[in-house]
Amino acid sequence: TTQMFQETFVKVNENFKDMFGKLFGGGTARLVMVDEGDVLESGIEIIARPPGKKLQSVSLLSGGERTMTAVALLFSLYMVKPSPFCVLDELDAALDDSNIGRFVTVVKEFLANSQFIVITHNRQTIGAANVLYGVTMEKRGVSKIISVKFNRHQAPPGKAAPAAA
Amino acid sequence: TTQMFQETFVKVNENFKDMFGKLFGGGTARLVMVDEGDVLESGIEIIARPPGKKLQSVSLLSGGERTMTAVALLFSLYMVKPSPFCVLDELDAALDDSNIGRFVTVVKEFLANSQFIVITHNRQTIGAANVLYGVTMEKRGVSKIISVKFNRHQAPPGKAAPAAA
Amino acid sequence: MYLKRLEMVGFKSFAERTKLEYEPGIMAIVGPNGCGKSNISDAIRWVLGEQSAKSLRGAGMTDFIFNGTDTHKPMGMAEVSLTLAECEASLGMEYHEVTVTRRVYRSGEGEYLINKTPCRLKDIQRLFMDTGVGTNSYSLMEQGRIDRILSSHPEDRREVFEEAS
């Protein structure tokens, strides 16, 4: 329905402005309906301006800036419609160390509502994990999982979670 | 001309078989003309089988395996038509440490014929470089380059190159 | 509701019975290129009813049955089971736990089961309606696809918002 969509759009937009600021340590961003008059059909435009830079089309953003902007939008949607679990496959591929740090901080805030399964090659992301599932192919072509747990300071989603490690 | 194309195809195919083996430490690969009878128009198919695995469509390969296969083809083309310089932007994004090691080994072999400018976030790739151009934005939004040289054991392309460091 | 366990056998490179069990905090999946990490993410999408083999990198569903290696024979079936726990609030069910299972055979025939009872895909989709669990959700972010929400057309992007409404 038009009203439901409109309300969702407003909520996601609010989240997006905050999320972007958190992930970029500043800057501004918002979502815009291409055709304000046609809420039922209008496409959605993304406006994003990293801190210190002038507003330009998102196409001119760097690889890492585009990933962070997409992550901001992704988490804005999660806030409106949380999922019990999320699987993120090498989201950090284009990110430098300080962006991975901010990304990981945001993921940890969401742990209260969802499980996060993160596929990664990055040391920093691995360092933020509570458990590692190491996938190996000792027999060539046959996958096997080995799990390594680090600490048990956190509780399952929905239960009271003591301060994360 | 048909003959020129056919000759180029055969050369690139030979290179590709070797390159793939080098980059994967084994396995087999080749290029196939979709329509053998129509050399003028036929598309080109890529067949690739990593070591120990059974042959499947390249679509089922992993992100890193696809990058290594594409790199093998890229270098096969470089061998046939070398360029004075190559610019590779974050080719290593999807690669794990051992694949980056093999990738870097191949790049070094090509230094005799071409300059390589490599954009990267990866420590291992950086470690293989002779000079770093650090790009910074001390003034937000304004780029500046600082160069850091490591050693001078190599000579420009075309000149006699002593053994690389 | 949380993801308690993922179990698979014969799915892609996971020839042998493999289990991934819930742990609090961030769960990181790590390993070298091609070892099977993204295949785990594919298994989750597949068991939740993904209908497009192409979106899981295959041409047809039988591509996902372990097809053998130098040392292992191909298998006749792929099976994945996903178990969710503490479902009462979200699913309004008398079950404390729900296990969703999907199988495919070499013939192309497939099966779906809820708690070991055969059912249709519709039943699984209906079960998870409005819980955020499913293949449409942006909570399953595939490798290399994070950029898509930025590069897609404003009209396509809208679908994501409609899904969240």
Next chain:
Amino acid sequence: MYLKRLEMVGFKSFAERTKLEYEPGIMAIVGPNGCGKSNISDAIRWVLGEQSAKSLRGAGMTDFIFNGTDTHKPMGMAEVSLTLAECEASLGMEYHEVTVTRRVYRSGEGEYLINKTPCRLKDIQRLFMDTGVGTNSYSLMEQGRIDRILSSHPEDRREVFEEAS
């Protein structure tokens, strides 16, 4: 023939005159997300005559003129110069060095120069014919695009081979 120097001013985020000079061995370009590394790669493609603004992430050529920041005013022109040395063998020219320059103004007007003499894009393309220098060559591999040679249609892939023939 080798790349002796790249110089730019007013191109994308490089507001101030910037130089990149030849060094033997692998030249690595490093820095945080969004600092300007890929912009350097764009500058090389652009000065060699890239006609598609979209392939350089812009909508039109004037998008590449430094457009200001919180602390810097926008500029009126973008200029990039690429100098190649030891050209006699490849270019059959009396020149030992060749500098190719390209400019664009806010009006959209552009200029090309060879060794400070105004010329047309055609002259630059003719100069570099069959040397491997140019925008068609696979020697300029953009960020995130390495997968393209594998995911493209067999017919499109053929063009790469035709270029190499």
